[in-house]
Amino acid sequence: MNSSKIKILLAEDEPSLAMIVKESLETRDFEVTLCEDGQKAYDSFLSDDFDLLVLDVMMPLMDGFELATKIRKNNPSIPIVFLTAKAQTEDVLKGFHVGGNDYLKKPFSMEELIVRIHNLLERKNVQQSADTFSIGKYLFNFPQQKLSFEENEPVKLTHRESHLLYHLIQNKNKVLDRSYILQKLWGSDDFFTGRSMDVFITKLRKKLAKDEALEIVNVRGYGYKLLCR
Numbered sequence: 299m300n301s302s303k304i305k306i307l308l309a310e311d312e313p314s315l316a317m318i319v320k321e322s323l324e325t326r327d328f329e330v331t332l333c334e335d336g337q338k339a340y341d342s343f344l345s346d347d348f349d350l351l352v353l354d355v356m357m358p359l360m361d362g363f364e365l366a367t368k369i370r371k372n373n374p375s376i377p378i379v380f381l382t383a384k385a386q387t388e389d390v391l392k393g394f395h396v397g398g399n400d401y402l403k404k405p406f407s408m409e410e411l412i413v414r415i416h417n418l419l420e421r422k423n424v425q426q427s428a429d430t431f432s433i434g435k436y437l438f439n440f441p442q443q444k445l446s447f448e449e450n451e452p453v454k455l456t457h458r459e460s461h462l463l464y465h466l467i468q469n470k471n472k473v474l475d476r477s478y479i480l481q482k483l484w485g486s487d488d489f490f491t492g493r494s495m496d497v498f499i500t501k502l503r504k505k506l507a508k509d510e511a512l513e514i515v516n517v518r519g520y521g522y523k524l525l526c527r
Contacts (some may be wrong), residue, residue: 303329304419305347309339309365310354315404322408323415334361343369348376349422350415355382355393358440363396370397372457375429375441377418379411394445431467433526434509440464447508455505458483462498466514466524476521 306323310316311334320330331346333339337359343351351369355362366378382391383404392399400414422441427449429440437446441461455463466469466474480487480495499514499522508510512526 300361302329304349305329306350306352306415307330307333307339307342307348308333308352309333309336309357309362310352311335311357312354319408319411323412326412329417335359336362336365340365340368350377350379350418352379352381352415353398354410355380355384355389363392366393366396366398373443374457375422377415377422378420379414420493424454433467433470433524434506434512436506436509436512438463438467445505453505459498459502459505462495463502466502466522470524470526473517473523474521479521 446452
C-alpha cells in the first residue's frame with residue numbers, strides 16, 4: 299500500500315455496512331483498517347498510526363464511547379467520527395463529551411461521511427500547523443507527539459512527555475510552577491507524583507541533549523525552566 303495515503307481506522311460490527319464504508323473510502327484513495335469490535339479497534343490503534351477514526355457506537359466487547367475515552371487518554375487530537383443508530387440528544391452529547399469530533403446518524407450517505415472526513419482532516423492540518431513548535435534545533439509536533447532534531451527521524455513521545463514539554467515551551471525561559479503542572483498532568487502534587495515528574499523531566503533532558511543551547515533547569519522550591527539560549 300502507498301504509505302502516503304491517509305490512514306483511517308474503521309470500527310463497525312455490521313458486516314455489510316462495514317464493507318460498503320471500507321470499499322467506498324478505498325475508492326477515494328484512503329487506506330482503511332477495518333475492525334469488527336471495539337477491542338480489536340483499540341489494539342489496532344495502539345499498534346499503528348492513523349490519521350482519523352470512524353467508530354460505530356454499538357459494538358461488542360467495547361462500545362464506541364468507551365473506545366474513544368481510552369483513545370483520548372493516549373491521543374488527545376486525532377479526529378473521531380461516530381456512526382450510530384441512536385438519535386437521542388443525550389447520546390449525541392455523550393459522543394462529543396467523550397472526545398468525538400463529529401456524529402453521523404444511520405442511515406447516512408457515503409458522500410456525507412466523506413465530506414465530513416475531509417473537513418476534519420483539513421481542520422486537523424490547520425491545528426497541527428498552529429501546534430508545531432521550533433525550539434533550538436528541534437521541531438516539536440504536539441498533536442502527533444513527535445520530536446525531531448534537524449532532519450533526523452522524529453522520536454515518538456509519550457502522552458505525558460508531550461504535555462510536559464508543551465507546558466515548558468509555553469513558559470520557555472520562565473519558571474513552570476511545580477504544583478501547577480503536577481495538578482494539571484497528574485491530578486495531585488504529593489511526593490510520589492513529584493518523583494514521577496522528575497523522571498519525566500530526566501527523559502526530556504536526554505531527548506533534548508543534542509542541542510547544547512537547550513536546557514531544563516530545576517529552580518529549587520519553585521519548579522522547572524526550559525532555557526533556550
